[in-house]
Amino acid sequence: MNAMEPSLARPLAAPYTDGLREGLLRYQQCSACGGAQTLARYACQHCGQRTAMPWRDAAGTATVCAVTEVARAPSDEFRALAPYTLVIVQLDEGPRLMAHAAAGVQIGQRVRASFFEHHGRTLVRFEPLT
Ligand SMILES: [Zn+2]
Secondary structure (H helix, E strand, C coil): CCCCCCCCCCCCCHHHHHHHHCCCCEEEECCCCCCEECCCCCCCCCCCCCCCCCEEECCCEEEEEEEEEECCCCCHHHHCCCCEEEEEEEECCCCEEEEEECCCCCCCCEEEEEEEEECCEEEEEEEECC
């Protein structure tokens, strides 16, 4: 069995969360159609095949698609961070991802992923590419 295949003992998204701890963004790429997706799924969101969705390492560079400022955190866990910026970015490899971002980023801006620890989890924050 391939170590990247999901199993009952290993969550489907484990390659993604393990990657974050190593400073890597990972995405699934369909072995049938080549479609890429960032949320871990058992099937390809483009063609529906279910047999092989291997994980790839992304370069970490992306373009901002949407920006929002969060003034009121949704939970105690995030209250210490507020106000903070959330973005949807399109990775250079194609798939989109929601993450934190440096304050002041703009739609269309080029950014690069960085990582930070918060309440025992590794979260992604995009910083402007200089
Ligand atoms: Zn596919």
